[in-house]
Every structure is written in C-alpha cells, then in structure tokens.
C-alpha cells in the first residue's frame with residue numbers, strides 16, 4: 001500500500017515548484033482581486049481594462065487573480081508581483097487607472113504611486129508594509145484562517161498545498177492517527193461553533209462518532225443569510241480547500257463517508273470555487289475514494305441553497321438537502337441521532353470546519369495562544385454600516401469593539417446610534433454598550449444581545465431604530481416557515497404594529513402588545529421563532545426614548561413614512577423636471593414654477609430626492625391621528 005505521506009510529499013514537491021514560480025515570476029504579473037465584493041465594486045471592468053492595455057501594448061506582463069485582503073472600501077484591488085517576489089497592492093483601481101498600473105508593472109515606478117496601499121510581500125522604498133495599515137492593527141501579525149488571502153490564487157490546489165495545505169490531513173492518515181485523537185485535539189483547542197450558538201465542535205463530533213450505524217453524514221452550513229455577514233463567503237471564495245480539508249478531518253474523526261456543503265444560491269462565485277476545488281481534490285486523490293491510498297472514502301458535494309433564510313437552521317437545512325421543504329423540525333431527535341436521510345449527521349458552520357486543519361497542524365496550545373479562556377482562537381468578522389472602512393478581519397476573541405470601530409476609521413455621517421449584531425435574529429445595542437463590549441459572545445449577554453456569526457453593523461444617528469426594527473421584523477415574518485402559529489402569526493402582528501408606529505399611528509397599547517407577542521413567540525418550535533422578537537425587545541429596552549418620541553409623532557431621522565412629507569424646495573432647479581418624470585406614482589402636481597407633491601399620493605420611494613436633491617426634500621409632519 002502506498003504511504004500517504006510519501007504520496008503527499010510527491011504532490012508537495014510539484015506544488016512548491018509551481019508556487020515558487022508564481023511568487024517569483026519571470027516577468028511581472030498583475031493580479032486583480034476577484035471575489036464577490038470586488039466584482040460588485042467593478043473588479044471585472046478593471047480587469048478587462050488592464051487586459052486591453054496589456055494586449056494593445058503587447059506588454060511582457062502576465063495576468064492572474066487573487067482574493068481581496070479585507071480592505072473592501074478600497075475595492076477594486078489590484079496587485080503587481082515583480083520578479084524579485086515583491087508584491088505591491090493598489091486600490092481603488094478603476095478602468096481609468098489601467099494605463100498607470102501597466103506602466104508601473106512595466107518598470108515605470110511611480111506611475112501608479114497614488115494608488116499604492118502597501119507591500120503584500122517584499123520591500124520597495126517608501127511603500128509601507130500592508131500589515132502596518134491601521135485597519136489591520138488588531139489582527140494577529142500572522143493571519144490564520146485568512147493566511148492565504150492575497151498570497152495565493154484561490155483557484156489553485158497547488159498554491160494551497162505549497163502553503164502547507166492538506167499536510168495536517170496527510171499526517172493524520174500517514175501516521176495512522178485514531179479518530180479519538182482527532183476529536184480530542186479539537187476539544188482541547190476549545191473550538192466552538194462559529195454559526196452563532198458557540199457549541200463545542202469536538203463534542204458535536206463525539207456525538208456523531210458515537211451514533212449508531214456506519215452511515216454517518218457530515219454537513220456544512222454555508223447558508224450565511226444574515227445581512228451584514230459575509231464571513232463564510234470569504235473562506236469559500238478565498239481558500240476553498242481549507243473548508244474541504246476541515247471537512248475531511250471531521251469526516252475521519254466521525255467516521256463519515258459522505259459530506260454536503262449546503263451553500264446559499266446567492267453566492268455564485270463561492271459555489272463555482274467550491275465545486276472546482278472539490279473536483280481538483282478528487283483528481284489529486286485527496287478526496288473521494290481511497291484517499292491518499294489509505295482506503296478511506298469521503299465524498300463531498302455542494303448543494304445549492306433553496307433561497308430561504310430559515311434553511312440556515314440546521315434541521316431545516318437537512319430537510320432541504322433531501323429536497324423536502326426547508327422547515328425546521330422539533331428537536332430531539334438531534335441531527336446526530338437522526339439527520340439527513342434519517343442517518344446520524346453533524347452540522348457545522350464553514351468557519352468551524354475551516355479551523356480544523358490549523359488546529360491539527362499546530363496543536364491545541366498554539367490555537368489557544370489567541371482569544372480568551374472562554375473563547376479560544378480567532379474569528380473572522382465583517383464590519384459595515386456608517387463607518388469609514390468597511391471590510392473583514394480575523395480577530396482574536398476578546399478584542400474590545402470600541403477599538404474595532406477605531407480601526408474601521410470611526411463613524412461617518414453622524415454619531416453612533418446603534419450596533420446591530422447577529423443579523424435579523426440578533427440584537428440592537430445602544431452606544432453606551434460600546435465601551436463594555438468585547439468580541440466574545442457572553443460580553444453581549446448583559447444587553448440581552450448576541451454576537452452571532454460575525455457580522456457587525458454600526459449605524460449612525462441618521463438611522464431610525466424603529467425603521468430598522470420594522471425592517472428586521474418584516475424579514476423574520478417573511479422567512480418564517482409557517483409551521484408554528486406563534487411564529488407566523490406572532491411575527492405578522494409584530495410587523496403590523498411597528499409598521500403602524502412608523503406610519504405615525506402608534507397607540508399606547510402597542511408596547512404591552514409587543515411584549516405579549518415576544519412572550520408568545522417563545523413557545524415556537526425553533527430558534528427562528530424564539531429569537532424573532534429580540535430586536536424589537538432591544539428597541540424597547542435600549543431605545544425607549546426613540547420609541548416614545550415616535551409615538552408622539554417625532555422623527556428626527558425623517559425616515560418614518562408617516563412622519564414626514566416630500567416637498568419641493570427649489571422650483572427653479574433644472575433637475576426638478578427629472579424628479580417629476582421619475583416619480584412612479586405621478587405625485588407631483590401643478591405646472592413648472594409651481595410644483596408641489598401630493599402627500600396622499602406619494603409613496604416615499606425617495607427617487608425624486610435621489611435625482612434632484614437640491615430641488616426636493618423632506619419635511620417633518622405631525623401625527624394625523626391623536627395618541628390614545
């Protein structure tokens with residue numbers, strides 16, 4: 001029987017050679033960061049423009065791709081690697097900058113100086129190291145989960161292997177580790193689930209290992225539906241083999257032969273990269289049948305999500321994998337007892353699995369070097385909202401959130417009004433919580449809040465917390481699977497009440513009714529129903545003054561539909577005609593020079609203000625119904 005480590009070493013030698021040639025190319029190479037965020041910011045147009053310039057000049061330059069580094073407010077990102085291995089990162093690079101980038105890559109150093117962000121590797125006079133950028137001040141100097149971003153082509157198996165990829169699993173197989181050893185090291189590391197509930201991953205693996213029968217299934221929850229969270233997407237688009245290797249280790253530790261990655265359909269690039277990586281790993285003998293000649297089997301498949309938020313709940317997800325409706329069911333039985341196709345299964349988040357190769361490679365003590373006693377290791381977070389620097393970071397647990405806001409460049413457009421964590425089933429925290437919050441789940445508990453899966457949104461004081469609460473209430477109502485009357489009915493009532501309040505028709509009895517709905521929702525079957533009133537509860541707990549003001553008909557944010565009207569502010573602005581033309585309900589009245597907006601007809605879509613901000617504006621208006 002061939003030795004697994006010998007097979008790996010042979011693969012590694014080829015990978016090292018390929019990676020060395022990529023790191024120190026014979027001629028300069030321009031890599032455009034291609035990931036979903038970059039694409040949304042025009043990366044494909046930038047790449048096309050660079051390709052055109054290179055081809056028109058017949059320049060001695062190669063083109064390639066990387067994944068973005070986390071500094072997403074500077075997208076599109078482009079990096080140039082020179083033959084000495086030095087890599088310079090530039091951004092934001094628009095199509096108009098293509099000439100300058102090609103000039104600089106061709107040796108006209110200085111042509112793109114104003115676009116330089118920092119050195120990814122190597123040195124150039126006057127260009128700081130990227131790791132010294134203030135945005136990364138709180139990250140470990142050496143990234144762990146994000147270690148390959150910007151330093152590999154995410155579509156290359158060789159690059160992953162050359163950076164120690166699949167080494168932990170080859171050692172596991174080659175040195176004949178036992179399943180118990182694998183699960184023990186995960187438990188010793190203190191790895192907990194990254195999907196939000198923080199349940200110890202190794203303990204879950206113990207459940208599946210100990211489950212009856214031979215047919216065990218390993219499932220990855222890649223449904224990531226929380227607005228403001230794109231943590232799992234970064235792993236799958238940036239380093240897909242890390243997830244595959246993590247699942248391979250999990251499969252070995254739990255004796256699973258079949259795995260599924262349930263991946264939300266709204267992540268097309270992640271789907272493409274995961275499917276490609278699975279095919280590569282199978283072709284290399286790292287996945288599928290007879291892995292590295294050991295006789296071990298682990299087949300892995302991507303299942304495209306059904307587009308419902310509630311399919312992220314693990315039993316709803318298992319049901320959806322089987323082509324049934326994605327409806328959460330009563331637990332017990334838990335997935336380890338009865339999971340997909342009624343067989344024992346384990347469901348973990350993408351990031352939970354992605355930690356496994358690192359823990360196995362470096363050991364539990366290494367893993368615990370970062371984080372706190374109660375939350376070990378690092379975690380990827382995505383930060384967004386009204387902040388100067390939107391992006392993602394890998395941070396040790398325990399970092400103060402106030403420091404995070406600092407490295408994100410602080411608030412823009414106003415003071416901090418609210419912190420939204422954990423998505424629609426999560427929380428709304430007041431500004432006074434900021435100095436006390438650290439990135440660790442239990443630090444959020446005193447505020448009746450959760451940290452969640454890693455998406456944190458900072459909202460400025462132009463935000464109405466009532467409008468925010470109504471938006472999330474409408475979302476959880478829409479996403480209720482409909483099984484429980486408490487959940488589908490309760491969420492309808494919650495949304496109706498909040499909608500009426502922002503329409504300027506709130507009532508005194510609304511608050512006790514919202515609290516009654518909250519209590520009733522606790523009788524729902526799954527966490528979706530039980531957590532769905534959390535944001536409204538936080539609104540009443542932490543933003544009561546805003547709630548009371550809204551009842552009185554006051555809305556300083558001018559975003560509550562019933563408490564402002566749209567008015568013409570400048571009859572002579574030439575853009576006013578465009579505003580009149582764009583109105584979808586023909587709410588403008590009167591001839592040119594004497595225009596007005598019919599308040600009853602206006603649906604507050606805001607289109608006229610977008611096209612003519614100096615001609616049309618908002619004006620506060622009082623409640624039209626007396627407060628009882």
Ligand SMILES: Cc1cc2nc3c(=O)[nH]c(=O)nc-3n(C[C@H](O)[C@H](O)[C@H](O)COP(=O)(O)O)c2cc1C
Pocket residue numbers: 192193194195196197198199221222223224225226309310311312313314315347348349350352526527528
């Ligand atoms: C409505 C709803 C949506 C959820 N969505 C996700 C999700 O997108 N990703 C995820 O990992 N967990 C999600 N969860 C939590 C999962 O049910 C489950 O706890 C998690 O996948 C377990 O993985 P972990 O132990 O690695 O965190 C969701 C839960 C609920 C109630």
Ligand code: SF4
Pocket residue numbers: 310327328329479480481482483484485487488524525526527528529530
């Ligand atoms: S609580 Fe809501 S989402 Fe969960 S099973 Fe009941 S109706 Fe479905």
Ligand code: SF4
Pocket residue numbers: 566582583584585586587588597601602603604605606607608609
């Ligand atoms: S806000 Fe929308 S509906 Fe109202 S006047 Fe402007 S364009 Fe028309």
